[in-house]
Amino acid sequence: MMRNANDPTPTRRRILIGAGCVAAAGFPLPFAVRDARATPAAMATAIRQVVGEANVKPGKVKLDLPPLVENGNTVQFTVTVESPMTPASYVKAIHVFNEKNPQPNVISVHLGPRAGRASFTSRTRLADSEKVVAIAELSDGSFWSDSVEVVVTIAACVEDGIP
Amino acid sequence: MSAPLINVPARAKRGDVIAIKTLISHEMETGFRYGTNGVLIPRDIITAFRCTYNGEEIFRADFYPAIAANPFLTFYTVATASGTIAFEWTGDNGYSQTASAKIVVG
């Protein structure tokens, strides 16, 4: 049947494919989507760009993110790093990355001893169930990290194409 | 049009660690979405945030498209002296927004 190229409504075939995918896996669509997606390799590259050749050790960092998210469009998270935050020993920067959004970087914050507490809260968008990683850069040049695997459920009624 | 929402304690004791909350209106268009005519909507985001306390930088952040619309940020600083805490957001297409709050430290 003739369809207007701009018609945003899904064809019957696409709805059935979607329904079939749900029945089969209960997971977001496995077939190709238009947006480029970051991959774990892209996230690793983005992390290398920040830490260089240094070894990133798990620990000292706590990434607070709900394991099950109501809506991937707005997800609040907090990163806290154990540190005395004195001029002798403090957190210089905290970087957050993700695995499956179109771009691997989320935010980079730059702190100093004046911060008093090495912690910040913000809100991110998550395109899919994925791993989110937080890396802290300390004043002694060491890097520490934490990561969370997040499940993103999809809102039942979306309105792409609604004027 | 929209002024940012800033939350800074009006008073604090010297040496206390205080929490600063900021919320600003911005669509944070990612640059990865397509419009209904199939054309890519260009990126339009806040890219940087900076906070100074009596002129000295105490916090700085680089934002990427993964930051949700109407960016929210909570961070901390040590209350050192009375004065002005100033905030600046900059972004794509020459976006620039500032705000400030007074604090009394005793």
Next chain:
Amino acid sequence: MSARTIFCIGSAAVGFALLACAVPAMSAEIAPGDRRSDYAVMSRETQAMQDDDAANPGMLWVQDGATLWARKDGAAQRACADCHGDARTSMKGVAARYPAFDPGRNRPIDLEERILACRIDHQKATPFAYESKDLLALSAYVARQSHGLPITTGADERMKPFIAAGREIFNRRQGQLNISCAQCHDDNWGKRLAGNIIPQGHPTGYPLYRLEWQGLGSLQRRLRACLFGIRAEPYPFGAPENAALEVFLMWRARGMPMDTPAVRP
């Protein structure tokens, strides 16, 4: 249309196909004592976002609304404040009884339409468009003044036929999925659909910040989205069907406290 949307509609299609075949259109209304705010089915994180005025994005619109309230505008160069004074007193309880019967129009009008009428008639200014930032900001600011107050919409006798009209639409099967609002929100509230808990659908916090929109929107926008979601033709902004549904839904939520600007997934 995004892949995500197709997934959503696909999963909805599977679930609704079952409902559409088996269940007749009559649904049992929720007993007043069993009513729960949509706030109650949200995650703790989203509830916390709503509760903190410094973190609730809806407060950005409320703040803008306060600015607009004081701004002189139109050929008459009048501000809302010039007639209504301090909104914190004059607007207290107003949103909680809207939509309200307007004798001049001989039908109910909602808060947005009331604001537009004031703008045209008293400020002699060009009307704001539906869902425009300015209209939403004023609506959010006015509705905020009813925060915590019980909804009293529909107490007026003249509202009866409009409540009935709204109830009929609420119970009417619609769209390609041939499903009524009541089948989800009266009969299956508390159960899950595509990972989210189905709320009872009480509009206690409009206009509200919806995470899906990453912005503030009106009840009419949400109703249009609901209808789109069940593959029915959404009623245009300002249509009598939207008005009737608004009246019915607010009456259905009578006695429940307002929590504008709410945050919802």
